[in-house]
Amino acid sequence: MPSPRVMHQAVCERDKSFEGVFWLGVTSTRIFCRPGCPARTPKPENLRFFPSVAESLAHGFRPCRRCRPLERCGETPDWLRPLLAEVEKDPARRWRDAELQAAGFHPVRVRRWFQSQHGMTFHGYLRARRLGAALGKIGEGEPLLNAGFDAGYESVSGFREAFEKMFRLSPGRARNQTALVVRPLTTPLGMMVAAATDTELCFLEFHDRRAFEAQVKTLARRAGATYSPGDNAILQQTELELEEYFAGTRLDFDVPMAMPGSDWERSVWEQLLAIPYGETCAYSDIAKTLKRPKASRAVGTANGRNRLTILVPCHRVIRADGSLSGYGGGLWRKQKLLDHEREVRGAS
Ligand SMILES: [Zn+2]
Numbered sequence: 001m002p003s004p005r006v007m008h009q010a011v012c013e014r015d016k017s018f019e020g021v022f023w024l025g026v027t028s029t030r031i032f033c034r035p036g037c038p039a040r041t042p043k044p045e046n047l048r049f050f051p052s053v054a055e056s057l058a059h060g061f062r063p064c065r066r067c068r069p070l071e072r073c074g075e076t077p078d079w080l081r082p083l084l085a086e087v088e089k090d091p092a093r094r095w096r097d098a099e100l101q102a103a104g105f106h107p108v109r110v111r112r113w114f115q116s117q118h119g120m121t122f123h124g125y126l127r128a129r130r131l132g133a134a135l136g137k138i139g140e141g142e143p144l145l146n147a148g149f150d151a152g153y154e155s156v157s158g159f160r161e162a163f164e165k166m167f168r169l170s171p172g173r174a175r176n177q178t179a180l181v182v183r184p185l186t187t188p189l190g191m192m193v194a195a196a197t198d199t200e201l202c203f204l205e206f207h208d209r210r211a212f213e214a215q216v217k218t219l220a221r222r223a224g225a226t227y228s229p230g231d232n233a234i235l236q237q238t239e240l241e242l243e244e245y246f247a248g249t250r251l252d253f254d255v256p257m258a259m260p261g262s263d264w265e266r267s268v269w270e271q272l273l274a275i276p277y278g279e280t281c282a283y284s285d286i287a288k289t290l291k292r293p294k295a296s297r298a299v300g301t302a303n304g305r306n307r308l309t310i311l312v313p314c315h316r317v318i319r320a321d322g323s324l325s326g327y328g329g330g331l332w333r334k335q336k337l338l339d340h341e342r343e344v345r346g347a348s
Pocket of ligand 1: 034064066
């Protein structure tokens with residue numbers, strides 16, 4: 001992104017040549033805009049800049065109704081406009097493919113448009129709208145239960161329900177449970193959410209991954225944990241180490257990690273930790289090492305249940321034929337992580 005000074009000037013001048021280069025969020029209204037938005041120029045201290053629509057959403061901003069940042073200068077096909085309008089009317093609504101179809105939208109077409117325009121699926125976008133708003137506010141220190149009540153969530157019930165389920169905060173229950181502190185972390189591959197106790201990192205995952213909510217629930221059950229917003233030394237260390245990882249100056253992680261799971265899952269995760277930086281290994285290799293040569297599929301399942309993305313490098317496991325296979329955070333991220341590691345290794 002350009003420097004903040006340049007971006008601020010572009011906003012003041014409503015410079016359309018910066019369209020697609022950055023997006024701006026206005027903290028007083030929690031709205032994000034394109035640089036050329038005709039709405040009143042916000043005070044500099046209320047401005048935040050983002051490199052993508054996804055990032056703006058993940059920080060808890062909702063799209064401006066005036067400049068419609070999702071639609072990008074008239075590029076939005078006519079067939080899609082009614083759907084975007086529906087989403088704005090009720091952001092908490094979950095759309096099944098069948099419902100899309102019934103409303104006259106072709107699910108594959110919708111998915112393709114979101115993927116090509118915003119690098120995320122339609123469902124990823126909806127999830128980002130549901131969770132991002134709350135996490136963004138938590139990141140700014142708002143009380144948990146207030147998060148999600150404004151910021152464009154006219155239809156709050158579904159949102160609040162989903163959120164309370166995820167970060168269950170029942171004071172009675174909290175007494176005998178591990179307290180996990182949770183906050184969003186920004187990475188070059190998008191927003192992640194991290195949770196840690198005072199001594200260990202327990203959760204690190206891309207916020208838009210499909211199984212995100214399920215993962216959080218499983219962890220809460222396994223660790224007997226409740227979540228509260230905030231920050232601590234473990235989360236700060238994680239953020240720093242991730243920065244170093246993406247800068248190519250860190251190959252291994254030192255932050256203490258907790259990995260509650262079944263014996264099988266833990267044995268697979270231990271194997272993942274043994275795969276060297278920049279290298280890959282096949283599901284079947286891990287199955288053989290664990291003396292269960294026919295258990296490739298079970299290795300894949302345990303791999304998918306890893307809750308410490310990047311740190312426990314499940315992205316380094318591929319199919320025996322060399323193809324990438326699946327990745328919870330999206331295949332494009334798996335490819336980018338592997339490319340990044342190979343590049344760093346090649347350079348050293
Ligand atoms: Zn605007």
